[in-house]
Every structure is written in structure tokens, then in C-alpha cells.
Amino acid sequence: xxxxxxxxxxxxxxxxxxxxxxxxxxxxxxxxxxxxxxxxxxxxxxxxxxxxxxxxxxxxxxxxxxxxxxxxxxxxxxxxxxxxxxxxxxxxxxxxxxxxxxxxxxxxxxxxxxxxxxx
Numbered sequence: 001x002x003x004x005x006x007x008x009x010x011x012x013x014x015x016x017x018x019x020x021x022x023x024x025x026x027x028x029x030x031x032x033x034x035x036x037x038x039x040x041x042x043x044x045x046x047x048x049x050x051x052x053x054x055x056x057x058x059x060x061x062x063x064x065x066x067x068x069x070x071x072x073x074x075x076x077x078x079x080x081x082x083x084x085x086x087x088x089x090x091x092x093x094x095x096x097x098x099x100x101x102x103x104x105x106x107x108x109x110x111x112x113x114x115x116x117x118x119x
Contacts, residue, residue: 011040013087015068017080031081038085041070066094066115072101072108082115093118 019033066089068082082094094115101108 011069011071013041013089014038014085015041015070016083016085017073017076018083019080029081035075035080036073039070039073041068041084041087064117065097066092066117068094068113068115069102070111070113072111076111076113081118082113 016037017035017039018031019035020029020031021033022028022030068084070076076096077099078096080096082096084090084092084094094113095118096113096115098114100112100114102110102112104110
């Protein structure tokens, strides 16, 4: 009987890193540009890590935080946005709130992005 190997840690989701291309002085961001398309992301790291509900303008707003781990992409920072294009969270728009490079030796191997879902 053949051994079944666990596939934990494989990057099964796909995400697109979007760039704000709005002109200086514009009030609303315009995420029509892309830094990288259909980048592999770990399914185990695109997950809700906390939740919050609050009243904003007499309406109940829910907030969910996520962590997205991708292979290192030069130039990725908190001014970008992530669109999940595959997997469990397909279609989710995530605003990046923090970027943490994960190094292996002297080079960054992966990047962890802390995100908030854009509703």
C-alpha cells in the first residue's frame, strides 16, 4: 500500500496584488493596477484570526482580520490590496494593514500580510 503524504504547507489559493493607481489628490483609491497576478498563497494562512462588531453611523459593522502568506514579492507593502481569486475565500478583497518578511538565511523567503476584509 502506498504511503499518503500530507500536503500541509502547500500554497493552494491564488491571490492578485492590486496597486492604487489614483492620481495625487483623489479622494477614493483606484485599484486598477496589479503588482502580481494569481500568486500562490497558503490556504492555511488565509484565515480569520479575529473578529469584531461595532456600531458606525448607527449601523452594525463586522470586521474580520486575515493573514495571507505568499512567496516574497519585492515592493509589496501596506499601500496595496489583495484580491483572493481561488480557494475557500474566493472573491474576498483584503486591505493590507501590515507586511512582515519571513527570512530564511539572509534572503526573505516569504511575506506575511496582515489584512482586513473590505466590505
